[in-house]
Amino acid sequence: MTEDKRIVHIALPSTGEPEWEAVRDPIMSGWLTQGPKVAAFEKRFSEMHQVQNALATTSCTTALHLALAAYGIGPGDEVIVPAFTWVATANVVLYCGATPVFADVDPITFNIDVNDALSRVTDKTKAIIPVHLFGLCADIDALRAGLPTHVKIIEDAACAAGAQYKKQYAGGLGDAAAFSFHPRKSITTGEGGMLTSNDTTFSDIAEKLRNHGAEISEEQRHAGPRPYLLPDFNMLGFNYRMTDLQGAVGLVQLDKLHGFIEQRAEWAKWYRSELKDVSWLRCPEEPENGKHAWQAFVTYVDPDKAPFSRNEIMDKLQTKGIATRPGTHAVHMLDYYANKYNLSVNDFPGAKLCDENTMAIPLHNRMELEDFKYVVRAIHEIG
Structure with a gap:
């Protein structure tokens, strides 16, 4: 079915x-x-x-x-x-x-x-x-x-x-x-x-x-x-x-902020549990010395283990109706800054890795259980 x-x-x-x-x-x-x-x-x-x-x-x-x-x-x-x-x-x-x-x-x-x-x-x-x-x-x-x-x-x-x-x-x-x-x-x-x-x-x-x-x-x-x-x-x-x-x-x-964060934290914990067997995907953790606000759930696609590139994985999820985004961008790799300051993509290797491999998956306070299950199943189906 x-x-x-x-x-x-x-x-x-x-x-x-x-x-x-x-x-x-x-x-x-x-x-x-x-x-x-x-x-x-x-x-x-x-x-x-x-x-x-x-x-x-x-x-x-x-x-x-x-x-x-x-x-x-x-x-x-x-x-x-x-x-x-x-x-x-x-x-x-x-x-x-x-x-x-x-x-x-x-x-x-x-x-x-x-x-x-x-x-x-x-x-x-x-x-x-x-x-x-x-x-x-x-x-x-x-x-x-x-x-x-x-x-x-x-x-x-x-x-x-x-x-x-x-x-x-x-x-x-x-x-x-x-x-x-x-x-x-x-x-x-x-x-x-x-x-x-x-x-x-x-x-x-x-x-x-x-x-x-x-x-x-x-x-x-x-x-x-x-x-x-x-x-x-x-x-x-x-x-x-x-x-x-x-x-x-x-x-x-x-007035809703703390409730929103607690709900997101619970779903972030659920994501980590449900995706722990996906060897090519690293999930974000709750800090030991603080409280994450979970504005977004940003994963890291391991380029050495993943069956496809980060962008190809995002394409596959998009075809199933699941929106994703890169975490954000490496500013030194944007044309304006690269040209203005003569910067190379390799000048900041950590930022480059994040630019190329981070992937935010859906997390917000209007999602339902079936939405989360659908996202997890789709990721598992990738390989």
């Missing part, structure tokens, strides 16, 4: 009636841009992640850019970034006129190789952006132990809402952190991001930069005695404000 073909998406946002109802308040009140819902979202996010300050932004990319700008990083400065990450991690460095310096990654964890990163520190290094890739926190303590004290650690926590490292939440591990609420993340506001820090002086600067460089926010101006007067502008800023529509959705999603 032939099993009916299913469609299993790589990711789907888990949204519904509560999110739909949440946007009613800002729509009816008329306050659609950054306002009370965003403020409440920021407060709850900071409390949940045990950080003093949280600023909602239009994306994780703009949150990262805001962090670099608030630290005054610019031309002549260097920022170390992992070679295996989404391109935005490197792009934001160029937005500031600074130079991204790539470091290799560990092919087991997919996170930045600490020793390689530390070997690339120079007197021009002003910051490092370790990525908590796919929800697994980078080894921040090892980085901090080897870095000069003036070098800022800016966590790219795009995938890591709710993740923990040694019982401490992502977002407060370094000097600042940026999160994403893109629909492929565990919780979503459509687009959107969050910048966190325990440094109030830094956050005050970032808050002004987020709002065109205005000395006071729109909320402060409208609540003041003379709302008709425009604020002063003492710095060049950006428009990186989140809308209250997004903030309202974010509040609902944030």
